[in-house]
Each structure stands twice: as structure tokens, then as C-alpha cells.
Amino acid sequence: xxxxxxxxxxxxxxxxxxxxxxxxxxxxxxxxxxxxxxxxxxxxxxxxxxxxxxxxxxxxxxxxxxxxxxxxxxxxxxxxxxxxxxxxxxxxxxxxxxxxxxxxxxxxxxxxxxxxxxxxxxxxxxxxxxxxxxxxxxxxxxxxxxxxxxxxxxxxxxxxxxxxxxxxxxxxxxxxxxxxxxxxxxxxxxxxxxxxxxxxxxxxxxxxxxxxxxxxxxxxxxxxxxxxxxxxxxxxxxxxx
Amino acid sequence: xxxxxxxxxxxxxxxxxxxxxxxxxxxxxxxxxxxxxxxxxxxxxxxxxxxxxxxxxxxxxxxxxxxxxxxxxxxxxxxxxxxxxxxxxxxxxxxxxxxxxxxxxxxxxxxxxxxxxxxxxxxxxxxxxxxxxxxxxxxxxxxxxxxxxxxxxxxxxxxxxxxxxxxxxxxxxxxxxxxxxxxxxxxxxxxxxxxxxxxxxxxxxxxxxxxxxxxxxxxxxxxxxxxxxxxxxxxxxxxxxxxxxxxxxxxxxxxxxxxxxxxxxxxxxxxxxxxxxxxxxxxxxxxxxxxxxxxxxxxxxxxxxxxxxxxxxxxxxxxxxxxxxxxxxxxxxxxxxxxxxxxxxxxxxxxxxxxxxxxxxxxxxxxxxxxxxxxxxxxxxxxxxxxxxxxxxxxxxxxxxxxxxxxxxxxxxxxxxxxxxxxxxxxxxxxxxxxxxxxxxxxxxxxxxxxxxxxxxxxxxxxxxxxxxxxxxxxxxxxxxxxxxxxxx
Numbered sequence: 001x002x003x004x005x006x007x008x009x010x011x012x013x014x015x016x017x018x019x020x021x022x023x024x025x026x027x028x029x030x031x032x033x034x035x036x037x038x039x040x041x042x043x044x045x046x047x048x049x050x051x052x053x054x055x056x057x058x059x060x061x062x063x064x065x066x067x068x069x070x071x072x073x074x075x076x077x078x079x080x081x082x083x084x085x086x087x088x089x090x091x092x093x094x095x096x097x098x099x100x101x102x103x104x105x106x107x108x109x110x111x112x113x114x115x116x117x118x119x120x121x122x123x124x125x126x127x128x129x130x131x132x133x134x135x136x137x138x139x140x141x142x143x144x145x146x147x148x149x150x151x152x153x154x155x156x157x158x159x160x161x162x163x164x165x166x167x168x169x170x171x172x173x174x175x176x177x178x179x180x181x182x183x184x185x186x187x188x189x190x191x192x193x194x195x196x197x198x199x200x201x202x203x204x205x206x207x208x209x210x211x212x213x214x215x216x217x218x219x220x221x222x223x224x225x226x227x228x229x230x231x232x233x234x235x236x237x238x239x240x241x
Numbered sequence: 242x243x244x245x246x247x248x249x250x251x252x253x254x255x256x257x258x259x260x261x262x263x264x265x266x267x268x269x270x271x272x273x274x275x276x277x278x279x280x281x282x283x284x285x286x287x288x289x290x291x292x293x294x295x296x297x298x299x300x301x302x303x304x305x306x307x308x309x310x311x312x313x314x315x316x317x318x319x320x321x322x323x324x325x326x327x328x329x330x331x332x333x334x335x336x337x338x339x340x341x342x343x344x345x346x347x348x349x350x351x352x353x354x355x356x357x358x359x360x361x362x363x364x365x366x367x368x369x370x371x372x373x374x375x376x377x378x379x380x381x382x383x384x385x386x387x388x389x390x391x392x393x394x395x396x397x398x399x400x401x402x403x404x405x406x407x408x409x410x411x412x413x414x415x416x417x418x419x420x421x422x423x424x425x426x427x428x429x430x431x432x433x434x435x436x437x438x439x440x441x442x443x444x445x446x447x448x449x450x451x452x453x454x455x456x457x458x459x460x461x462x463x464x465x466x467x468x469x470x471x472x473x474x475x476x477x478x479x480x481x482x483x484x485x486x487x488x489x490x491x492x493x494x495x496x497x498x499x500x501x502x503x504x505x506x507x508x509x510x511x512x513x514x515x516x517x518x519x520x521x522x523x524x525x526x527x528x529x530x531x532x533x534x535x536x537x538x539x540x541x542x543x544x545x546x547x548x549x550x551x552x553x554x555x556x557x558x559x560x561x562x563x564x565x566x567x568x569x570x571x572x573x574x575x576x577x578x579x580x581x582x583x584x585x586x587x588x589x590x591x592x593x594x595x596x597x598x599x600x601x602x603x604x605x606x607x608x609x610x611x612x613x614x615x616x617x618x619x620x621x622x623x624x625x626x627x628x629x630x631x632x633x634x635x636x637x638x639x640x641x642x643x644x645x646x647x648x649x650x651x652x653x654x655x656x657x658x659x660x661x662x663x664x665x666x667x668x669x670x671x672x673x674x675x676x677x678x679x680x681x682x683x684x685x686x687x688x689x690x691x692x693x694x695x696x697x698x699x700x701x702x703x704x705x706x707x708x709x710x711x712x713x714x715x716x717x718x719x720x721x722x723x724x725x726x727x728x729x730x
Contacts, residue, residue: 048635050631050634050635071634071637072637072638072639073637074637075634075635075636075637076636076637078635079635079636080632080635082628082631082632082635084628086626086628086629086631086632087629087632088629088632088633088646088647089626089629089651090647090650090651099636099638099646100636100637100638103638103642103646104637104638145632148636149636152636152637
């Protein structure tokens with residue numbers, strides 16, 4: 001459903017992505033790992049065009065979206081969850097969730113409210129519907145952020161370090177929710193430093209280094225039989241913590 | 242929506258330009274002058290022109306009335322800064338000027354002079370204890386004059402070693418002498434007699450004798466001939482000397498005790514109550530608040546548009562030309578003093594347009610304020626967490642959704658208190674409005690001082706009013722800040 005072809009991204013003189021090729025099938029759960037600054041987050045932001053690629057193609061459902069002018073329609077189908085949650089601070093939890101579907105006229109306000117409360121109920125946060133984000137814990141915020149994406153009925157969700165801003169005891173509530181979503185068949189691309197989570201959670205893993213994809217394969221191939229020296233060195237550093 | 246309007250189509254720029262061009266046209270179209278004869282003067286120069294019972298009266302005014310009668314027009318007297326009178330006449334803001342203006346060659350290059358109607362003796366005022374007995378003794382002393390007056394140019398040319406203190410008002414020059422900041426004051430003899438204190442004297446020997454004339458725009462022969470005719474007739478009938486006598490000896494007429502002997506109550510009485518002088522303060526307060534409020538509203542409108550244009554450009558790369566214009570506007574306005582902007586708006590842009598000066602004040606200060614407000618709004622917008630904007634885009638929202646629902650509501654918390662401060666600044670900034678004749682608070686205190694010959698008391702009162710306004714506004718802002726903090730925390 002999503003094909004990335006020879007994607008390049010420069011920030012001024014700095015080359016961040018140097019030719020990325022990825023093929024995502026429906027239902028895939030792809031983990032992207034790699035050292036800091038290797039371009040993982042930039043790659044994610046290029047997929048929903050929050051960053052405009054310098055060159056290359058992104059084929060989504062048969063169309064090249066790089067020069068697409070209907071970014072808004074596209075982004076409704078590609079959800080994104082951020083490291084810092086990025087909830088709208090000036091709105092309640094409920095308003096956060098229903099803002100986009102009502103503004104974009106996907107649902108009436110009433111429908112959106114009903115839907116949002118059902119989703120909040122599923123994550124046990126129905127009683128926080130009228131609270132402001134500043135009154136929630138990190139884990140609660142991130143779960144609301146995920147629900148905010150789900151209500152858009154998107155077809156793929158990009159997770160940019162979804163748990164790295166959380167206290168350890170809250171990571172679980174977020175990964176549990178992600179697991180539920182995965183089991184319902186959602187396509188996901190996850191950038192994360194939580195190696196164990198990626199290892200157990202994803203069916204495909206991509207290792208990036210210095211703007212390139214160095215190695216990709218199943219979780220087992222990457223973590224148990226790494227080939228490239230850079231991946232081996234990366235994994236040994238992580239494991240020695 | 243404004244955003245749609247701005248982004249919507251290709252001839253956006255045309256639309257905006259048309260709007261911008263329309264504003265001055267609409268304003269100027271409202272009133273085309275005539276049947277009025279406008280006199281520019283500076284009413285702090287008794288007995289030639291001064292305030293009495295809320296009106297400007299004096300020798301010059303009486304002569305001007307005769308001229309208006311002869312032309313069958315209504316005389317309108319405008320009180321502006323002395324050094325603005327020539328620009329008033331040159332730009333046709335006023336038809337003629339009379340303010341004890343002496344003929345000089347330099348002035349004659351700018352405007353046409355009438356025949357002399359009054360011989361003016363420039364004299365020196367010194368303290369009784371002074372060693373100076375003749376202008377010839379002057380060498381390196383300090384002498385106070387009114388900026389741009391005959392005494393000023395005469396001393397500057399003839400006495401190169403003097404230290405000349407150029408005050409905006411004669412009163413300030415006299416105050417300098419009272420405080421021993423200067424050794425002498427040089428000015429016209431007749432008002433000098435009104436102004437001197439008990440421990441001062443006027444030197445018998447004149448510094449220079451010259452002649453007062455009225456001024457008109459170069460080439461306005463018709464008006465000039467009429468003025469000359471009136472002056473000639475009045476001189477023939479001895480009327481001018483008569484008028485002079487009725488306007489002299491004001492101090493005795495008013496029966497005001499000497500300033501040094503007044504109690505605080507008396508000072509208060511003569512500064513505020515006597516002759517309805519509180520009316521100047523009320524008028525000044527009204528204009529000050531009106532201009533500040535109008536300007537801040539216009540400023541928010543202009544500043545908002547400017548900030549949004551720049552933000553659209555930064556985020557979408559559209560509106561390049563408008564954004565460059567917006568940037569230039571902010572740079573130019575913030576890089577020049579507001580008093581210059583006021584004078585340019587009045588004497589250049591609205592040249593030869595009969596427009597209410599308070600409106601000019603609102604426009605000029607509003608344009609000035611807009612540049613600062615634009616930066617306030619920009620800073621407010623930039624203070625909003627970039628992540629929330631990303632999240633908005635990632636959900637498929639449009640730029641204007643994000644601005645309207647997420648960025649501006651958050652930014653407003655930072656913007657509103659800063660706007661309150663801008664208003665406080667404006668309230669005080671309006672004091673330069675006096676330059677083009679607006680009676681605002683500071684001008685009100687000037688007018689009162691020109692009648693009581695005492696600067697101190699009216700200035701303190703005005704200062705207290707400014708302070709009070711500021712305190713009230715500050716309190717309101719802090720209440721607003723607290724409320725904003727609680728709302729949507």
C-alpha cells in the first residue's frame with residue numbers, strides 16, 4: 001500500500017536521507033531503529049509530508065504523493081503519533097479528539113463526540129474527557145493522542161518515538177494500546193529506541209545509519225542474525241546498557 | 242475568512258492595494274474646505290495670542306478677525322507649535338499665520354510676508370542682581386530664547402560665543418532664569434512685560450528692533466492684499482494700538498497674586514478652577530484617551546494583518562510581495578520617531594486636505610502602533626509550541642484551521658497583556674500630538690501654564706493623571722492575565 005522509492009532529503013547543505021527504499025504492505029508493522037541522527041524521524045515526517053522530500057517518490061495507494069496538492073486528504077489517511085504527544089493545550093481531551101473530524105466535515109459534532117467517548121471508554125479515559133492535557137499524565141496524554149489519530153479512520157499510523165518521553169511505569173499502558181491496534185490489523189511504522197519492544201512487536205525491522213537503510217528483515221533476522229558490522233556494533237552497544 | 246481572502250486567488254494583492262488606497266480617500270472625501278479662514282498661531286504669547294475663557298484671543302487674533310470680516314469668512318484659529326506655523330501655511334493646512342512672526346530673509350524664502358503691523362523690540366530680561374546692563378556686554382553668557390524666534394536667530398548669528406538655550410516656550414525660558422540656569426532671556430518686549438517676575442528687569446536698550454508681519458503661502462496674492470489693506474486701515478485709525486492696550490496688563494486685570502506668594506490652594510484654584518481651566522484638562526484627557534484607544538484598535542488591525550501576512554509567507558511561501566511590504570513597514574515605522582511620522586502624515590500625506598487633527602492623530606499613532614503590534618503578535622504566534630502545529634497538519638487540518646483554532650487561541654494569552662502595555666505606551670506617546678495642534682493632556686497643561694505663568698502645578702497634575710491612567714490599565718492587565726491563566730489552562 002505504501003512504496004518509498006529513492007527518497008532523499010537535504011536540510012540546506014546537510015544530506016539527511018540519501019536514498020531510501022521501503023515497501024509497506026497492508027497490515028505490516030515495521031520498526032525502524034538506528035543511532036541518533038541517522039534520519040529515522042525525518043523519514044517518518046517525509047512520509048506524511050510534514051517535511052517535503054528533496055527528491056524521490058512516495059507511492060501511496062497507487063499515487064505518487066510527493067507533489068500532491070491535496071495534502072490534507074492524504075494526511076487524514078496517514079496518522080501520526082509524536083514523541084511529545086503534541087496535544088492541543090488550549091482544548092479539552094474531547095475537543096482534541098473531535099477537532100479534526102468536525103472541522104474537516106467527516107462527521108457531525110454529535111457523531112464525533114459519541115465516537116470519541118466510545119474510544120475514550122476503551123482506553124479507560126472517559127472520565128478525563130473534559131480535562132485539559134496539562135491535567136493528564138504522560139501515558140494518558142499519549143493514549144489520547146493515539147485515539148485522536150484513530151478517530152480519523154486512518155489506514156496507516158506513523159509512531160515517532162511514542163514511548164521515549166514517558167516514565168517507565170507508563171510505557172506499558174501505551175504499548176498495550178498499540179498492541180490492541182496492531183491486532184485489529186492496522187498498518188504501522190514505528191521509530192523507537194525501545195529495542196525489546198521493536199523486537200517483540202514488529203514483523204519487519206529496518207536498521208538505518210547515516211541516511212541509508214543498512215539492513216532490513218524480519219525481527220528475528222535483524223536481532224538474532226545481524227550481518228552488517230554497523231548493526232552488530234549498534235546492537236552490542238544497546239545490549240551492554 | 243480573512244485567510245481565505247488572502248490566500249484565495251491571484252489578484253489578492255490588487256484587492257488589498259485597493260483597500261489600502263481607499264482608506265485615505267474615504268477620509269479625505271468627507272470634507273472639502275472653504276468659507277473658513279484658518280489662522281495658525283501659537284497661543285502662548287500674550288498679548289499677541291493667548292487663552293482666555295477657553296478661547297484663543299489677543300492682538301493678532303483681533304486683526305485676523307478684521308481680515309476674516311473683510312473676506313466674509315469664518316475665522317478658525319489653530320494652536321500649533323511655533324516652528325510648525327510655516328509648514329501649516331506652506332501646506333495650506335492654514336490660510337495664514339500670525340504669531341508675532343518677525344520678518345527674516347530665510348522665512349521670506351518660504352512664505353510671503355504682509356506689511357508690518359507691529360514694531361517689535363527684542364529685549365533682554367535679567368535678574369535685578371545681574372551685572373549685565375546692556376546687550377553689548379554679552380560674550381559667553383547663557384541666554385534662553387524660544388526656539389525659532391527672532392531672538393534665537395539674531396543671537397545665533399551675532400553672538401557666536403554665547404551658550405543659547407533654545408526652549409519650546411517662553412515660559413520655559415523664564416523658568417530657566419528663575420532657576421539660574423541662564424543669565425538672561427531674550428524675547429519680544431511686550432510679552433516680556435507680562436512674564437517677568439518681581440526680581441527681574443528688562444534692559445532698556447533693545448537687542449534688536451524688527452517688525453512683525455503675517456505670513457501667507459507664496460503666491461497667495463489675493464489674501465496678502467486683503468491682509469495688507471486691513472492692516473493699513475487699522476493703523477490709520479489707530480486701532481492696532483488700541484487693541485494692544487486692551488490686551489496688556491493681563492496680570493493686573495486678572496488680579497492674580499504673585500506666584501511666589503500663592504498657597505497650594507490658591508495654586509490649585511488658579512491652575513484648575515479659575516476661568517474654567519479644568520475644561521482644558523478634560524478636553525486633553527478626552528483626546529488623549531480617544532487617540533490612544535483609536536490608535537490601538539487601528540494598530541491591532543494593521544498589526545494583525547501584517548503578522549498574518551508574514552506568517553502565511555513563512556509557512557506556505559505564498560504572498561511574497563506582500564510579505565516584503567509588511568517587513569518594510571515594520572522596519573521603517575520602528576526605525577523612525579513617531580513625531581516625524583505624525584508630521585509626515587499631517588503635512589505630507591494629508592497636505593491640503595481639511596481633516597480633523599484628532600483623526601490624523603489616530604491614523605498616525607495607529608500606523609505607528611501597528612508595526613509594534615505586528616511584532617507582538619508574531620512573537621505570540623512563535624511562542625506556540627511547534628509540535629502542536631505539526632500535530633494539526635498531521636491530522637489533515639488546513640493552515641487557517643490551525644491558525645484559528647490552535648495557534649491564535651494559545652498565542653492570545655501572550656498577546657493580550659502585551660497589547661495592554663502597548664496601550665499604556667500610546668497614552669503617553671500622544672503627548673507629541675501637540676505638535677500639530679491636538680489639545681491632549683500635555684498641551685492642556687501648556688495652555689494652563691501659559692495663563693498662570695507657572696509650569697509646575699499643571700505639569701504635576703497632568704503627570705498624576707497619566708500615572709492614574711497607567712495604574713488603572715496595569716491593574717486591568719494583571720486581572721486579565723490571571724483570568725487568561727485560569728481559562729483553558
